[in-house]
Amino acid sequence: MSILGHEFKEIHEAIIDAYPSVSDLAIMVRVELEENLDKITIGKNLNEMVYELITWAESTGRTQELIQGAWKHNSGNPKLCNLLTLQLGENDIESISPNQSVRSPFRQQVQRKISSHSVPAANLEPSQLNRGCYFTYGSMSISVVAATIIGIMIFSYAVGESIPQTISRFRISAIRTRIAEMSQPAENQPTAFVITPVPPTTLESTVLPPSTATAPNVPVPTANSGSSIELNNDPKAIINVGQGNLRAGPGTDYDIIDLLDTETELEITGANSDYTWWQVNVDGKSGWVANSIVTASNTLDIDVVTDIEPLPERTATPAVATAGLFESEYIFGLYGAGGEDLMLDANRPGWIVLGEAIGHDINDHSGKDFSTWSNQRLGVIVILVNGYYPGGTLPSQQYYADFATRCGNYVRNSRGARIWVIGNEMNYAIEWPNNQMILPSDYADAFRQCRNNIHSIDGHENDQVVVGAIAPWDNHASYAGNERGDWVTYFSDVLKLLGPTEADGISIETFTHGADPSLIQSDEKMVPPFADRHFHFRAYQDFMNAIPTNMRHLPVYITAVNQDVAWVDRNTQWVQQAYGEIDFWNKQSGNQKIRVMALYRWPPFDKWLIQGKQGVIDDFKAAMHNDYKWTD
Structure with missing residues (x-):
């Protein structure tokens, strides 16, 4: 225009x-x-x-x-x-x-x-x-929702179907349309970056929603004219992760029977009701594997198993916190719950990062049970915030004491978590309460009060209370001594105010501007006045290098990482490159260890959802072929 x-x-x-x-x-x-x-x-x-x-x-x-x-x-x-x-x-x-x-x-x-x-x-x-x-x-306005309902009713009456049948018809039509769109030639698809993406080495079967689920099927190749090809039509699955779990039932709550190496071939004998788990035989053993860790084929005629063994009764987790931080030795992680089975079934029990908006009502004593994840050897990190825009990641200053009390109430009545991050992106204007800037001194004041309250609770004296992550590339927080609003200076000022005795850990964030995996190792810098700052993934190094020397023994957590665009649904090796970069950093002598890098985010709450994007999932699974541990 x-x-x-x-x-x-x-x-x-x-x-x-x-x-x-x-x-x-x-x-x-x-x-x-x-x-x-x-x-x-x-x-x-x-x-x-x-x-x-x-x-x-x-x-x-x-x-x-x-x-x-x-x-x-x-x-x-x-x-x-x-x-x-x-x-x-x-x-x-x-x-x-x-x-x-x-x-x-x-x-x-x-x-x-x-x-x-x-x-x-x-x-x-x-x-x-x-x-x-x-x-x-x-002068007439009709809601799209109302118009859709009326349309379905009219269509149902016209064709003599029930309304549920008509809805099912529309859902199936929508699925077929989506499949057709995905089948368009590559030249008709948008390209998000310059280099040629590496396709996933394995393709997993698509699982339809439970109400319309059918057994996934991989097409069997046909012989060319004049050639002689012997086809094997037996239903089978091949492990496509570094190591997978064979379980006693269809779910991660069932016991592990055996560990299966990559490329292990399994005979498929049945499936659960929504075809997300396969019943298999291997080496004389019968058990279940998740569809997410295998490549399945010839499954069209596989029946649903109805006589599944019930889950064994387990002793309830005591409400009182037990020893240990509920942490993982792996650096793999996801922001948000729902994708943890990928890590569990790859035998890489990494981390789950969860955000909790708890407010600052001192009479609110509610908490949450995180033991669903910690009982499965997953590390759990909980980010405690007052609220979201316009309420603020911290409340207004006059309510800092109330917020600290609320944090204590929440921790006291929660279980299965011992690592608590206070606040998120405090330098970012959207996270300020009613547009009131949060200065480093403000945050340090609120953080101390929250930490003291949490450590005063029986059984939580040794919990990690972690400094919240700073938003990179955001210069809204300009103040005396940091007139340019430098995010790294803000980060450093917070840490200097707290020192090594008033913080138990540090969280950071980093991203790339674009989906090109080569940006992971890019050393491109910004334009003045920030020519000293990385513009892509290695912004994490700017933060790491700014940590005061007397705080370099503290654990560091990357609680959110992604691209500034929506995840491209391809296995581009972006995820593999990112985890490789962090593992390389951890293995350099003298470097402060980064304990997790959590991909933002699994559930479909914004445009960065990973759930359902098989290309990104394949990339994550391929990264977990490596044994990346911060403890090495």
């Missing part, structure tokens, strides 16, 4: 009117455009920043997206409303559903579909779903 002179002025005036502060503008750009304002217009005043932002949008073809995003983030601003009306027309603007603030523990951003003016319902909080997205016809 080419902008005329008067149009440029109108856009400029509207954005400045709607976003009178740099922090407000930066938040809008981060949330609505998924970009870092500081990277586009670093070191400028507000007027210049808006000018360069519009110039950037014009040069990248995102002018209309900028206008729509600015309006969605502040839909009550009349200048933006008038501007958008000129761009789209009154009827079209009525169909856009403005985003309300939707945040997660780590930069959750709304995934927009600008072209259709819709926001996917899966990304909205329950309280937001009733707003819907509307078709406008004259």
Whole structure:
């Protein structure tokens, strides 16, 4: 979209009117455009920043997206409303559903579909779903949800089906459509990076949702004309991880019967109800293996096993904390629960990182049972935050003591966890309570109170209370002595205020700008005034090198790592390269050990979901062929 002179002025005036502060503008750009304002217009005043932002949008073809995003983030601003009306027309603007603030523990951003003016319902909080997205016809607005239900009822009546049959028909049709899309030639698929991605060495069978599940099937090759090929149609599975568990039943709660090496061939004799586990025979033993750790073939006629042995009764875990930190010796990890079976069945019980928004109500004594994970030898790290935008990762200063009390209450009534991170990305404006900056001295004050409360609880005197991670590449937190808002200086200032006796561990984050796996080992630096900072994955080294010498004996945890774009559903070796990089760091003499690198994130709560992306899962599984331990 080419902008005329008067149009440029109108856009400029509207954005400045709607976003009178740099922090407000930066938040809008981060949330609505998924970009870092500081990277586009670093070191400028507000007027210049808006000018360069519009110039950037014009040069990248995102002018209309900028206008729509600015309006969605502040839909009550009349200048933006008038501007958008000129761009789209009154009827079209009525169909856009403005985003309300939707945040997660780590930069959750709304995934927009600008072209259709819709926001996917899966990304909205329950309280937001009733707003819907509307078709406008004259003065009548019909919710998409209501229209869909009416359409299903009419279709069911017309074809003589029940409504559940019709819904099933639509679901199957949607699945077939998706498969057809995925089958398009490679030249029709978008390319996210320059180098040629390495395909996964094994392909796993697709499992449909339980209500429509059928046995996965890998097509059997047919013989070419004139050739003689003997086909083996026996159902089988081959272990495709470094080492897999043969279990007594279909689930990780069942006992391990044996450990199976990679490439071990198994005879498939049955499946559980949703075909996520196979009943197998191997070397005279019968047991179960997870579909996620094998390549299965010829399974079309495999029957569901109905007489599965019940789980053995286990002694309940005592509520009182026991000795040990519930940690793992491996550096593998996931942010969020649900993908831990990948680590368990690869015999690499790594870490689970969980974010918990607990508020600061001193009368709230609720906790959580994390023993589901710690009982399976998984390491457990819990990030305790006050809340999310606009409530703040910490509450306002006057409530620090209340937050510390709440942390103590939560820990006292939880079990299965002994590593607690206090706060997250304290230098990032979105994490500030009601836009009140959290200075390093503020955080240190809150952290001390939380740590003292946790250590005062019987059985938790030796828990690790860990310093929260700082957001790299974010310079919102500018203060005396750190006028440029350097994130590494903020990090260092926090640690210097606490010292080696008032912190039990340190957490950090790092990412790449893009999905190219070569960025893992890139030493590219930023432009001035941050030319001394890494721009990609090795930002972790900037943090590690800034840790004071007297704190280099403390454990370090990378609690979130990913790309700044959504995970590309291919085995690009990005994950393998990342774990290899951290293992290499750990093995260098004198380096402070990093105990985990948690991939952000498994569950489908924002655009960085890993669940269901088989290419990323294959990459993770391939990384676990290695025996990466921080204890080595």
